[in-house]
Amino acid sequence: MTDIEAIVIGGSAGALDALLAIVPALPEQLSCPIVIVIHLPPAQPNLVPEILSRVCARAVYEAEDKAPLRDRTIYVAAPNYHLLIERNRSLSLSIDEPVQHSRPAIDVLFESAADAYGPAVAGLVLSGANQDGAEGLRQIQKAGGVAIVQAPATASSPMMPEAAMQRVGPSAHVVRLEHLVFFLAKIAGTNGAKTRIEDLPR
Amino acid sequence: MDRSIRDVEFGLLLDAIYLTYHYDFRSYSEASLKRRVMAALVHFKCETFSRLQERVLREPQLFAELLRFLTVQVSDMFRDPTYYRALRETVVPYLKTYASLKIWVAGCSNGEEAYSLAIVLFEEGLLERSLIYATDINPESLRSAEAGVYETDRFTKFTESYQLAGGRASLSDFYSAGYGGAVLDRRLKKAIVFSDHSLATDSVFAEVHLVSCRNVLIYFEKELQERALGLLSDSLCRKGFLGLGLKETLRFSQHAAAFTELAPGARIYQKI
Numbered sequence: 471m472t473d474i475e476a477i478v479i480g481g482s483a484g485a486l487d488a489l490l491a492i493v494p495a496l497p498e499q500l501s502c503p504i505v506i507v508i509h510l511p512p513a514q515p516n517l518v519p520e521i522l523s524r525v526c527a528r529a530v531y532e533a534e535d536k537a538p539l540r541d542r543t544i545y546v547a548a549p550n551y552h553l554l555i556e557r558n559r560s561l562s563l564s565i566d567e568p569v570q571h572s573r574p575a576i577d578v579l580f581e582s583a584a585d586a587y588g589p590a591v592a593g594l595v596l597s598g599a600n601q602d603g604a605e606g607l608r609q610i611q612k613a614g615g616v617a618i619v620q621a622p623a624t625a626s627s628p629m630m631p632e633a634a635m636q637r638v639g640p641s642a643h644v645v646r647l648e649h650l651v652f653f654l655a656k657i658a659g660t661n662g663a664k665t666r667i668e669d670l671p672r
Numbered sequence: 673m674d675r676s677i678r679d680v681e682f683g684l685l686l687d688a689i690y691l692t693y694h695y696d697f698r699s700y701s702e703a704s705l706k707r708r709v710m711a712a713l714v715h716f717k718c719e720t721f722s723r724l725q726e727r728v729l730r731e732p733q734l735f736a737e738l739l740r741f742l743t744v745q746v747s748d749m750f751r752d753p754t755y756y757r758a759l760r761e762t763v764v765p766y767l768k769t770y771a772s773l774k775i776w777v778a779g780c781s782n783g784e785e786a787y788s789l790a791i792v793l794f795e796e797g798l799l800e801r802s803l804i805y806a807t808d809i810n811p812e813s814l815r816s817a818e819a820g821v822y823e824t825d826r827f828t829k830f831t832e833s834y835q836l837a838g839g840r841a842s843l844s845d846f847y848s849a850g851y852g853g854a855v856l857d858r859r860l861k862k863a864i865v866f867s868d869h870s871l872a873t874d875s876v877f878a879e880v881h882l883v884s885c886r887n888v889l890i891y892f893e894k895e896l897q898e899r900a901l902g903l904l905s906d907s908l909c910r911k912g913f914l915g916l917g918l919k920e921t922l923r924f925s926q927h928a929a930a931f932t933e934l935a936p937g938a939r940i941y942q943k944i
Contacts, residue, residue, distance in 0.1 A: 535890045535919055536897070548919055551890075554703035563890045563919050564704040565746050582703040 480576030580606025598630030783817025
């Protein structure tokens with residue numbers, strides 16, 4: 471199995487609560503960069519980086535154009551800009567048209583991550599009330615990466631996880647919220663041998 | 673399809689465009705450019721970048737259409753009202769000390785930002801003595817910018833932003849609604865010269881007091897960003913002003929030392 475070099479996460483309504491459950495519990499051994507798109511109203515100041523940095527020991531930044539991705543660091547997309555990952559493992563922003571009525575769009579981040587990392591990326595779709603992220607997650611899966619979906623029963627808005635499950639099909643790993651940290655640590659942790667995905671609980 | 677073959681093809685397409693049409697996209701940020709070219713593949717019904725390359729080499733008309741995908745035309749009047757408010761409050765007082773003004777809107781797309789600036793200058797009593805150069809690489813965008821006609825339903829948002837930006841009157845004073853759109857006032861148009869200019873391949877063409885280049889640099893790779901910033905800097909007179917997009921910064925640039933940050937939140941810099 472290819473080492474996971476980055477984790478990309480997308481969500482909308484209810485996703486912040488999910489992140490607040492996941493991020494503080496991530497183990498030290500999970501060291502790869504984590505890049506997050508969460509839908510927000512465009513005009514608001516982006517409080518997500520500050521909220522997340524309060525609950526974890528990792529560095530959390532609002533994503534800046536051309537910033538190189540660093541280990542043990544979380545990047546959160548800025549409102550009103552798409553966020554993409556370049557082949558040289560740096561971030562870039564764009565003001566291209568909204569995708570799925572969203573800017574930032576999860577699809578845009580995920581598709582760029584699939585192109586940049588191929589099989590070495592894991593994508594996670596969290597709670598949300600639209601279909602953004604489904605196509606992007608499918609691209610990650612197609613490129614050989616790991617496609618993960620928060621189990622709809624554990625999401626406050628199940629539409630986004632359901633759309634992603636439907637688009638990706640049976641190869642999507644549908645994981646309950648309370649198991650997500652464990653799952654991410656297993657596939658992306660750096661401590662010893664990684665568990666084969668097939669052996670993980672669904 | 674094999675990833676590496678696709679990457680080779682993508683590079684060759686950009687080479688072909690450069691060699692044939694002298695538009696240089698080779699140092700653009702790849703991820704978003706590739707995404708837009710993928711949309712073009714669908715539009716032109718080409719299965720691969722190679723197929724598109726073959727056609728673009730032989731069909732100049734197709735290239736003109738492809739430019740719409742390669743460049744980004746997303747903008748609004750008074751986009752990011754805080755920027756225009758900061759211009760009004762911190763830059764305009766300096767501009768008032770000059771007898772005549774030259775301003776450059778680099779990457780003007782369909783003209784929304786150039787007209788927004790013209791409105792600020794008009795309201796501050798400066799437009800009479802101002803000349804605004806608005807440049808872009810896309811001839812179709814330049815034509816549309818010159819026409820100054822926008823869909824009527826966009827003006828609700830424009831008006832809201834105009835007010836947040838500290839507009840003195842009513843935005844409706846500056847346009848008249850007609851068939852299929854609203855056309856901007858002739859007084860504004862008179863002050864703007866729209867022309868073709870590339871930050872990737874062209875050089876300095878005038879000395880200006882203010883450059884507004886917003887959400888253009890994010891589309892460039894680091895090296896091209898530096899070239900473009902050098903060009904913008906060289907175009908500015910001493911104590912001239914540079915306005916960037918709200919997510920763009922001079923912080924990591926070799927040109928940072930030539931500027932001071934005048935309105936940090938609004939990304940407005942002054943050349944030393």
